[in-house]
């Protein structure tokens with residue numbers, strides 16, 4: 001599932017394609033369940049005639065802000081992919097919803113598993129669930145991170161995946177950050193030392209930065225894989241140190257990497273570098 005770097009990649013590509021400034025002439029809906037809380041007619045009335053003013057991201061959501069104070073949140077979930085097409089271009093059976101612009105181009109949502117979500121509302125509070133800080137927000141300092149860890153008894157891996165604790169981190173980047181910071185995924189979150197919390201804070205930002213710089217992580221060739229705009233692959237997979245590399249040697253110490261389950265999620269780590277107790 002796309003995480004912060006993958007969604008940020010799509011957002012930047014949408015901007016580069018010139019999505020800002022387009023005006024919605026209509027909406028096509030082939031799969032009404034992509035819409036949360038709206039009929040296709042109600043959803044179309046919310047957006048028709050409005051101009052896209054901002055293309056941004058919050059956590060793992062693509063956020064389009066329209067003239068007149070309307071916003072649209074898109075969550076790609078498992079298989080959602082966006083692409084532009086001329087209005088006359090043939091429609092794929094997996095295209096569940098599309099925006100039609102006044103200039104004749106369409107922004108189409110291709111979603112083979114159909115878990116993706118589009119939701120429009122006038123206020124962001126009505127649009128988004130409770131979300132923790134953005135990892136790159138200047139207000140999210142290492143001190144804030146430490147304060148948020150205190151009193152958290154859950155395993156650190158589980159906590160990193162909680163979007164209400166920290167926005168944007170998912171399974172890939174949580175495993176990579178914990179390896180980078182040399183922390184066992186099952187360490188209790190409130191048991192980290194000051195130095196360990198600081199190392200993890202830096203590691204989270206480092207692995208996310210690399211993910212963005214490499215246009216996201218595309219794994220394997222399956223349909224559930226992340227794809228950039230127009231179906232292109234992200235280039236970050238070759239930089240991963242532990243994620244889905246169980247059985248291979250740790251790039252730091254050479255010991256065989258292992259896979260365990262933490263909070264029902266497959267978790268990859270080095271049993272030597274990432275000790276379960278404070279050294």
Ligand SMILES: [Zn+2]
Pocket residue numbers: 250251252253254255270271272273274
């Ligand atoms: Zn190691």
